[in-house]
Amino acid sequence: MSAPALEARGLMRxxxxxxxxxxxxxxxxxxxxxxxxxxxxxxxxxxxxLLTGVITPTAGQVxxxxxxxxxxxxxxxxxxxxxxxxxxNQLFPDLTPAESLGLAISERNGSGADFWRAAGSRPAIVxxxxxxxxxxGLEADMDQPTRKxxxxxxxxxxxxxxxxxxxxxxxxxxxxxxxxxxxxRDILAALxxxxxxxxxxxxxxxxxxxxxxxxxxxVLVAGRLLTEGAPEAIAADERVRAVYLGEDAHG
Amino acid sequence: MGRLTAHLHRRAPWRRLEVLFWLAxxxxxxxxPSRAGIINEALIAGLFALSLDLILGLTxxxxxxxxxxxxxxxxxxxxLASKGFAxxxxxxxxxxxxxxxxxxxxxxxxxxxxxxTRLMVTLGVSLMLGELANRNGWLTGGADGLNFSMAPLxxxxxxxxxxxxxxxxxxFAVLFILFAIARRLAHSPFGxxxxxxxxxxLRAGALGVDTSRRIIAIYTVAAAxxxxxxxxxxxxxxxxxxxxxxxxxxxxxxxMLIIGGAGYLYGGLIGAAAFIVLRDVISAATPExxxxxxxxxxxxxxxxxxxxxxxxxxxxxxxxxxxxxxxGAA
Numbered sequence: 001m002s003a004p005a006l007e008a009r010g011l012m013r014x015x016x017x018x019x020x021x022x023x024x025x026x027x028x029x030x031x032x033x034x035x036x037x038x039x040x041x042x043x044x045x046x047x048x049x050l051l052t053g054v055i056t057p058t059a060g061q062v063x064x065x066x067x068x069x070x071x072x073x074x075x076x077x078x079x080x081x082x083x084x085x086x087x088x089n090q091l092f093p094d095l096t097p098a099e100s101l102g103l104a105i106s107e108r109n110g111s112g113a114d115f116w117r118a119a120g121s122r123p124a125i126v127x128x129x130x131x132x133x134x135x136x137g138l139e140a141d142m143d144q145p146t147r148k149x150x151x152x153x154x155x156x157x158x159x160x161x162x163x164x165x166x167x168x169x170x171x172x173x174x175x176x177x178x179x180x181x182x183x184x185r186d187i188l189a190a191l192x193x194x195x196x197x198x199x200x201x202x203x204x205x206x207x208x209x210x211x212x213x214x215x216x217x218x219v220l221v222a223g224r225l226l227t228e229g230a231p232e233a234i235a236a237d238e239r240v241r242a243v244y245l246g247e248d249a250h251g
Numbered sequence: 252m253g254r255l256t257a258h259l260h261r262r263a264p265w266r267r268l269e270v271l272f273w274l275a276x277x278x279x280x281x282x283x284p285s286r287a288g289i290i291n292e293a294l295i296a297g298l299f300a301l302s303l304d305l306i307l308g309l310t311x312x313x314x315x316x317x318x319x320x321x322x323x324x325x326x327x328x329x330x331l332a333s334k335g336f337a338x339x340x341x342x343x344x345x346x347x348x349x350x351x352x353x354x355x356x357x358x359x360x361x362x363x364x365x366x367x368t369r370l371m372v373t374l375g376v377s378l379m380l381g382e383l384a385n386r387n388g389w390l391t392g393g394a395d396g397l398n399f400s401m402a403p404l405x406x407x408x409x410x411x412x413x414x415x416x417x418x419x420x421x422x423f424a425v426l427f428i429l430f431a432i433a434r435r436l437a438h439s440p441f442g443x444x445x446x447x448x449x450x451x452x453l454r455a456g457a458l459g460v461d462t463s464r465r466i467i468a469i470y471t472v473a474a475a476x477x478x479x480x481x482x483x484x485x486x487x488x489x490x491x492x493x494x495x496x497x498x499x500x501x502x503x504x505x506x507m508l509i510i511g512g513a514g515y516l517y518g519g520l521i522g523a524a525a526f527i528v529l530r531d532v533i534s535a536a537t538p539e540x541x542x543x544x545x546x547x548x549x550x551x552x553x554x555x556x557x558x559x560x561x562x563x564x565x566x567x568x569x570x571x572x573x574x575x576x577x578x579g580a581a
Contacts, residue, residue, distance in 0.1 A: 075460055075461045078458060091451065094446070099443060100447070102440070104459070107460050112441070113465075115439045117440070119439060119442070161458060164458070
């Protein structure tokens, strides 16, 4: 049996007295469609930041395809196949979608430090940019500065950029957050069309999206993994209902 | 595909206006031999501002201590010449190399914290280097500075006061070559990564860009450029003094870049020329008062925004002649 694509082993993160992540362990097999749900403040974003290396854990380890990456920088983890999107768009406002994608592809194939060749002079990279633009319906906007793109297009670019790194594991942080209804279809279609060999961890509030997409669901509450299982089992789980109903009662 | 390639390539080819720009400078050096001194000064200031543009304009790394590298390059070239190695090209390379080494060593200090941290760190480094030059008079001449003489360029062309046009041509050649390299670098994948760091460092890292290494690399290159500018000034004036490390030089170079516009490489050259011509013209009319006008220009530029100022004449034309006749005819 092959090693999990992504594995957390006893991850802990304290912020002063606050325990944001409390002994979280899980393993995601290659090609998995897994979702991570949990009420606001459950520590989902902290967990993503731990997995991607933006913050370091107080204790525990992160393993990527059988290698301990706990002490690697975020950029090194990306080059090993761990990529993510952001809940709030993290794009390059003055670069165009074509340039942004070209950057991600160049970094991946090792020509990112090339300072003598003009950008766009490698046909293989241009072809790949064109494919990604087409797949995400961004051809018409490809030469516009990113800041001029409609919000839904920017959301698509978020996912396209992450995919341009050719990840083996993709963390999607609320990809549909704030997308107007008419553009939502495009995002859902893009998610459904993601390569099947890429393991995906979807962090999402939208239960329709989660239950449509995932074949396994983990529930995070107050920094701890409450439970993990198939969608039907999670839907039927009294504790999960209590957490969400409890949140509704407060809201 | 064709459209995509054309889009990605759009900045790489030299434009006609750029060619004209460089030819105009060259023509000016020959047409105005009596002004060769000030042209030389503007070319050197332009190279210095270009070096700041590499870190500030391309990468978004602020510095208030860029004079550190200018001073280092100048003193390195001067000391080498005063020890008897008077070849200009050798001194230029040595000045750039010394500045690059110090840039490489101090660059990791810029990786943490925000802009304020970087402003203070760069300022601090330049203060320290200036004081080191002051304290080590056995090497630098201390407060008296250093006088020295240079060998002719390529063994043929004197570049001191007796050869001011040669000096300007020398500075022009160095500026052009370094500019062409910077231009190439800016339009490469490496340059794209620098832009990404400027625009969003978090996301650049999340796409696999090793942001620390890139920042250290470009800071080292920028330091070498500033060192080359300092070496040119030292060699063409054949004197160095402690004011090369002064804070006002770091502030002036930032002024030049902001006046000319950061991020497109020509801004530093245009800003430096504007700054030096303005200073020359105004200080001839009202000595000691010229900084008032520079200050006013800066406040207006920063508050009103360059785009709006540049767009103002067009808006005015649009008001006077609402329709472009050429378009109307079509």
